[in-house]
Amino acid sequence: MTLVSGWGRFPVVDSDVLRLRSFEAVGVAVVTGSVARGNGRAYGDAAIGAVRTIGMTGFDRVRSFDPATGRIRLEAGVLLSDLIDTFGPRGFLPFVVPGTRFVSIGGAIAADVHGKNHHCEGGFGRYVDSILLRTGQGETIEASREQNSDAFFATVGGMGLTGIILEATMRLRPAETGWIRERVISASDLDAAMRALDAGDAATYSVAWIDCAARGRDLGRSLIYLGEHAGKDELAEGAVAFPAGKNRGLAVPIDLPAMTLNRTSIRAFNGLYYRMGARRAGGDHVVSLYPYFFPLDSIADWNRIYGRRGFLQHQCVIPEPGARAVLGEILDRVARRGDASFLAVLKKLGQGDGILSFPLPGYTLALDFPVKGDILNFLDEIDRLVVAAGGRLYLAKDARQSRAIFEAGYPALSRFNAIRKSLDPAGNIRSKLSQRLLDEV
Ligand SMILES: Cc1cc2nc3c(=O)[nH]c(=O)nc-3n(C[C@H](O)[C@H](O)[C@H](O)COP(=O)(O)OP(=O)(O)OC[C@H]3O[C@@H](n4cnc5c(N)ncnc54)[C@H](O)[C@@H]3O)c2cc1C
Numbered sequence: 001m002t003l004v005s006g007w008g009r010f011p012v013v014d015s016d017v018l019r020l021r022s023f024e025a026v027g028v029a030v031v032t033g034s035v036a037r038g039n040g041r042a043y044g045d046a047a048i049g050a051v052r053t054i055g056m057t058g059f060d061r062v063r064s065f066d067p068a069t070g071r072i073r074l075e076a077g078v079l080l081s082d083l084i085d086t087f088g089p090r091g092f093l094p095f096v097v098p099g100t101r102f103v104s105i106g107g108a109i110a111a112d113v114h115g116k117n118h119h120c121e122g123g124f125g126r127y128v129d130s131i132l133l134r135t136g137q138g139e140t141i142e143a144s145r146e147q148n149s150d151a152f153f154a155t156v157g158g159m160g161l162t163g164i165i166l167e168a169t170m171r172l173r174p175a176e177t178g179w180i181r182e183r184v185i186s187a188s189d190l191d192a193a194m195r196a197l198d199a200g201d202a203a204t205y206s207v208a209w210i211d212c213a214a215r216g217r218d219l220g221r222s223l224i225y226l227g228e229h230a231g232k233d234e235l236a237e238g239a240v241a242f243p244a245g246k247n248r249g250l251a252v253p254i255d256l257p258a259m260t261l262n263r264t265s266i267r268a269f270n271g272l273y274y275r276m277g278a279r280r281a282g283g284d285h286v287v288s289l290y291p292y293f294f295p296l297d298s299i300a301d302w303n304r305i306y307g308r309r310g311f312l313q314h315q316c317v318i319p320e321p322g323a324r325a326v327l328g329e330i331l332d333r334v335a336r337r338g339d340a341s342f343l344a345v346l347k348k349l350g351q352g353d354g355i356l357s358f359p360l361p362g363y364t365l366a367l368d369f370p371v372k373g374d375i376l377n378f379l380d381e382i383d384r385l386v387v388a389a390g391g392r393l394y395l396a397k398d399a400r401q402s403r404a405i406f407e408a409g410y411p412a413l414s415r416f417n418a419i420r421k422s423l424d425p426a427g428n429i430r431s432k433l434s435q436r437l438l439d440e441v
Pocket residue numbers: 007035036037038039040041042043046047048056076077097098099100102103104105106107108110111112113114115158159160161163164165166296396397431
């Protein structure tokens with residue numbers, strides 16, 4: 001057994017972790033209580049097997065690529081970072097990227113990850129045509145919208161609980177360059193931020209970074225980043241069409257003491273960040289896709305700044321009617337506590353594609369908190385506000401929500417459970433997350 005955790009380093013639990021290299025070995029390795037693990041970027045306990053964790057990053061081959069259509073067949077352990085580095089210079093990028101590029105294809109499908117374009121282009125699963133799935137009862141099936149469609153829609157967003165994704169066929173987006181035309185808008189409070197996001201509905205990419213230490217009149221003050229793919233004719237003279245992804249220069253070498261993050265340091269950092277960003281607000285700037293999409297990737301192991309006890313990310317989505325009031329209430333409670341992350345992220349989402357996909361039309365807010373004090377009770381209270389407003393929490397970020405909150409947020413759960421049971425009647429596929437939230441007890 002090995003001690004293992006997600007990106008938030010909470011909880012840390014025992015599981016038998018294997019890293020396999022052949023599909024035959026995957027078949028043999030699945031015992032009761034197994035789940036696949038990609039690159040471990042889910043924050044909580046989703047990628048930890050109840051008994052055994054099947055590491056998939058060894059499956060990193062591209063099977064075929066058609067440059068005429070952008071269709072690609074690849075193994076589930078390929079990382080988005082490798083896909084971008086390899087196919088970007090050839091004029092193709094993934095349609096959807098989350099806030100880090102260090103995620104696997106299997107992990108991106110299983111969480112049906114969303115990017116800054118979910119409001120207009122949907123999630124990762126929308127661009128997946130088919131999946132080769134090894135089910136819990138040992139069958140290997142191809143699932144698509146036409147064939148084994150229940151298995152397909154349960155696997156997109158199904159957090160690995162329908163089986164092990166071995167390969168996928170998906171579509172890439174033609175992209176002339178690896179540059180983004182960015183517009184920064186500064187919003188002095190939450191109303192202005194939400195108005196700016198609404199006004200940015202037509203933009204391909206939009207996201208707001210909120211200063212969650214700001215209170216009173218400044219509550220919800222934000223910088224909104226809109227983005228479009230830049231054409232070659234927009235690049236500075238001499239600029240290469242596809243910038244190189246920087247290797248992560250800075251790293252956090254040790255677990256920082258928990259006191260490093262305190263009310264004063266967070267307020268100071270956020271205030272500075274807001275003022276510097278506000279100065280750039282206004283016109284368009286062309287920036288490399290790496291800082292635009294993946295600002296946190298430039299610091300390796302940044303999860304260590306929260307100290308040894310780890311941290312929790314709380315990401316909720318709240319449907320549009322009533323979202324303003326609930327977001328205001330959450331941000332006010334968070335600002336009064338003073339220990340939330342440097343910056344919170346607010347984005348608009350559209351409809352998710354999978355049965356258990358997180359997105360629904362509304363606003364999603366993501367906040368980080370160090371694990372300490374009464375944080376678990378505090379988040380339980382926030383959860384109740386979220387589900388009372390018809391919202392839900394994102395499983396890929398979750399380490400602690402209760403079963404009741406989960407069930408209230410995911411009304412299609414019984415359909416998901418029925419499909420999961422038909423694919424795996426003996427219940428072999430189980431993660432720590434499924435034990436906490438879904439499995440019969
Ligand atoms: C800095 C940062 C920013 C992020 N930003 C976003 C964001 O903007 N949008 C967003 O949607 N998410 C975001 N995430 C979350 C992340 O995209 C998801 O958790 C994603 O699933 C991680 O992929 P992974 O390969 O690391 O998978 P893991 O964390 O290893 O696993 C995640 C889930 O996928 C399942 N899984 C993995 N591989 C397979 C497989 N081969 N077959 C079946 N199931 C599999 C696991 O069982 C688990 O349930 C972010 C995470 C970080 C750390």
